Amino acid sequence: MESFPSRYRNLSVLLLLLVAQLLLLAYQVKTSQDVRLIRLWAVTAVTPVARAIEWVRSGVAGAWENVFVLGDVRAENKQLKRELAELRLKNQLLAAELQTADRTKALIEFRSQVPSKTIAARIIGTGTGANARTVFVDRGSVEGVKRGMAAITDKGIVGKVVAAYPTASLVQLITEQGSAAGVISQKNRVRGTLKAQGSGTLIVDYIRNEEKVEIGEWFYTSGTDRIYPRGLPVGRVKSTREGRGSKEVIIEPSGLQGGLEEMLIVLDGVHGSVPEPETPPSPGIAILPAPPEAAPAAQTAQPVGAQQAGGTQQSAAPPASAAPSPSQPAQASSNGLATDADRLRERYRRVGESQGIVLGTTKLRVPDFNKAPADPPRPAPPKPEAPPPASPKPGAADQTPPAVPKQ
Amino acid sequence: MSSYDESLIPNAPRRQKVSRFRIAAWVLIPLAAILFQVYVRRFAEFLGYLELPLLVTVYFSLMRRQPVGGALIGALIGLAQDSLSQHPLGMFGIVKTLVGYFAASISMRFDVDNHALRFILSFFFFLFHQFFFWVLTQALLGQSLDVPIPQSIIFAFLNAVVAVPLFIILDRLKTEER
Structure with a gap:
C-alpha cells in the first residue's frame, strides 16, 4: 500500500512548498499589535489545546482535591468540632470551678469571722427519696x-447533721419536714420557733399576735435549740398573718439561696450576738452647726442661703470631726453669738476696732471690711471624741446578712 | 479525433515531451525577468503592467510538464521576487507556486506549444495570480489591496499578448526535447 506522499507526490510537494512559504511569511508578518504572524498563529493554534489541557488538568486536580484534600479538610473539621466541644465542656468546668472557688473564698472569709469552730464540707450527694431535703457531705466522724x-x-443556716459516718455525713436541710430552730427577730427581738413547712418556706411559730414583726425583717438564730449558735442569719420575713393564738410568720431562708455546694459544719458552737438593725437617716430638719470662729472672709461673704445649703448637705452625712459637741451650743450662747447675724455683727465690730473705728458713732469713717480683723483669743479646742464602733448593719444589704461579731 | 484536438491533447505519445534548458537559462531568464520588473519599470512606467516573472514561471512550468518542478520553479521565482519587493517573503512565492503547479499540471494534458493555448493560459494565470495575491494580501497581511477588475482584465490581456512572442523567444533557448 502506497503512502500518501508517494501516491500524491505532486500534491504533497505543493502542500509542502505552500506550508513552508506560509511559515516563512508568518515569521515576517507582524500584526497591528507588532506581533509576528507566526507567533499569532502559534498562539492561536496552541491556546485552544492549552486551554483544553488546562481544563482537563484543573478537572483532574479538582477531583484530586475533592477526593483527598477536602477529605482531609472534612476530617480536620470533624476533629476541630470535637476539640471545640471538648473546649466548651472544659470552659464550663472551669467556669464552674471558678464559681466554686468564689463560693469557697466567701465561705473561708465567713469562717474566719465566725467565732465557732467549723469545718468546711462539700456536698457529695443527695438523700434518697423524691422530696428528700437531705444531702451527703464529705466530712464524717473521722473529722x-x-x-x-x-x-x-x-448566707445563713443550712441544716443540721442527722447522721455522721466515718467519711461522710448526712445533713438535713432546714427546709426538710420536721426541722426546727430557735430564732429571734432582729428589730423587735421577737422570739419564736422556726419550723419547716415542707414546701421550701419556713414558718416561725409561737409568736403572739400582739407582737410586732415587719415584713423584710431579718430573723437570727437565738441559740436556744442548742444546735445553732446564736446570731446566725436565718432569713427574712416574707409575710405575716395573725392566726389563732399565734401569728404566722413566713420566712424565706437565706442559707439555701443561690445553690448549695459547700457548707460549714459547726464542730464547737460559740454564741454570737444578733446585730442591731440599721437606723435609717431621718429625713427631718437638721440644725445647722455653728460655723468656725476663724472662718475666712470669703466664706463669710457667702449668702446665708448658700451656707444653709451646705449645712443641709453636711447634715445628711456629717463628719465626726465636724459634728457639734454638746458643749458648743452652751459656749455660743454664753458669748451671745447664737445667730449668723450676731456673728457677722461681731466680725464687723472687730474689723472696725482693728482700724480704730467704733461703729455706731457719728464720725463718717467707714472701715475697710476687706481687711481681716484681729484674731480674738480663742479657747483651747476640745479633744475629738473617738468614733463609735461600727455596728453590723444587716439591713444594708437586702440579701446578704452581716458578719457575726464575736461575743 | 480531429487534428485540432490532436494538437491540444497531449495523450499522443509524440506530444508528451519535456523540454530541457541549460542551467544558465534556468538562472538567468528568471533573474532577467525579475530585474526587468525592478529596474525597467523604474524608467518605463508604461511597462508596469508586465508581469514577466509570472510569464517566465508559466513558461518554464509548461515546458517542464511536471507539477513538482513547476511548483519549485514558481516558488523560487516568487521568493526571489519577494526578496526585492516591499512585501514579506512568501507572498509572490505562494502565488507563483500555485501558478507553476497548475501550469505544469495543465501542460500534461494539453499541447502547450500551441500559441493560442499559451495566450489563453497566460491570460488566465495572470488573473489567477492577481486574485490569489489579493486574497493573500487580505488574509495574511490584513491589507486592502485595490485591484480594479477591468484593469486587471486588460493587464491580463496585455500580458497574454506579450507572452506569446516571449514564449517563442524562450523556445529558442531549449536545448533538447524528449
Whole structure:
C-alpha cells in the first residue's frame, strides 16, 4: 500500500512548498499589535489545546482535591468540632470551678469571722427519696463531725447533721419536714420557733399576735435549740398573718439561696450576738452647726442661703470631726453669738476696732471690711471624741446578712 | 479525433515531451525577468503592467510538464521576487507556486506549444495570480489591496499578448526535447 506522499507526490510537494512559504511569511508578518504572524498563529493554534489541557488538568486536580484534600479538610473539621466541644465542656468546668472557688473564698472569709469552730464540707450527694431535703457531705466522724451539729454558710443556716459516718455525713436541710430552730427577730427581738413547712418556706411559730414583726425583717438564730449558735442569719420575713393564738410568720431562708455546694459544719458552737438593725437617716430638719470662729472672709461673704445649703448637705452625712459637741451650743450662747447675724455683727465690730473705728458713732469713717480683723483669743479646742464602733448593719444589704461579731 | 484536438491533447505519445534548458537559462531568464520588473519599470512606467516573472514561471512550468518542478520553479521565482519587493517573503512565492503547479499540471494534458493555448493560459494565470495575491494580501497581511477588475482584465490581456512572442523567444533557448 502506497503512502500518501508517494501516491500524491505532486500534491504533497505543493502542500509542502505552500506550508513552508506560509511559515516563512508568518515569521515576517507582524500584526497591528507588532506581533509576528507566526507567533499569532502559534498562539492561536496552541491556546485552544492549552486551554483544553488546562481544563482537563484543573478537572483532574479538582477531583484530586475533592477526593483527598477536602477529605482531609472534612476530617480536620470533624476533629476541630470535637476539640471545640471538648473546649466548651472544659470552659464550663472551669467556669464552674471558678464559681466554686468564689463560693469557697466567701465561705473561708465567713469562717474566719465566725467565732465557732467549723469545718468546711462539700456536698457529695443527695438523700434518697423524691422530696428528700437531705444531702451527703464529705466530712464524717473521722473529722469530728457528730450528729446534731449545725450546718451553715455565709448566707445563713443550712441544716443540721442527722447522721455522721466515718467519711461522710448526712445533713438535713432546714427546709426538710420536721426541722426546727430557735430564732429571734432582729428589730423587735421577737422570739419564736422556726419550723419547716415542707414546701421550701419556713414558718416561725409561737409568736403572739400582739407582737410586732415587719415584713423584710431579718430573723437570727437565738441559740436556744442548742444546735445553732446564736446570731446566725436565718432569713427574712416574707409575710405575716395573725392566726389563732399565734401569728404566722413566713420566712424565706437565706442559707439555701443561690445553690448549695459547700457548707460549714459547726464542730464547737460559740454564741454570737444578733446585730442591731440599721437606723435609717431621718429625713427631718437638721440644725445647722455653728460655723468656725476663724472662718475666712470669703466664706463669710457667702449668702446665708448658700451656707444653709451646705449645712443641709453636711447634715445628711456629717463628719465626726465636724459634728457639734454638746458643749458648743452652751459656749455660743454664753458669748451671745447664737445667730449668723450676731456673728457677722461681731466680725464687723472687730474689723472696725482693728482700724480704730467704733461703729455706731457719728464720725463718717467707714472701715475697710476687706481687711481681716484681729484674731480674738480663742479657747483651747476640745479633744475629738473617738468614733463609735461600727455596728453590723444587716439591713444594708437586702440579701446578704452581716458578719457575726464575736461575743 | 480531429487534428485540432490532436494538437491540444497531449495523450499522443509524440506530444508528451519535456523540454530541457541549460542551467544558465534556468538562472538567468528568471533573474532577467525579475530585474526587468525592478529596474525597467523604474524608467518605463508604461511597462508596469508586465508581469514577466509570472510569464517566465508559466513558461518554464509548461515546458517542464511536471507539477513538482513547476511548483519549485514558481516558488523560487516568487521568493526571489519577494526578496526585492516591499512585501514579506512568501507572498509572490505562494502565488507563483500555485501558478507553476497548475501550469505544469495543465501542460500534461494539453499541447502547450500551441500559441493560442499559451495566450489563453497566460491570460488566465495572470488573473489567477492577481486574485490569489489579493486574497493573500487580505488574509495574511490584513491589507486592502485595490485591484480594479477591468484593469486587471486588460493587464491580463496585455500580458497574454506579450507572452506569446516571449514564449517563442524562450523556445529558442531549449536545448533538447524528449
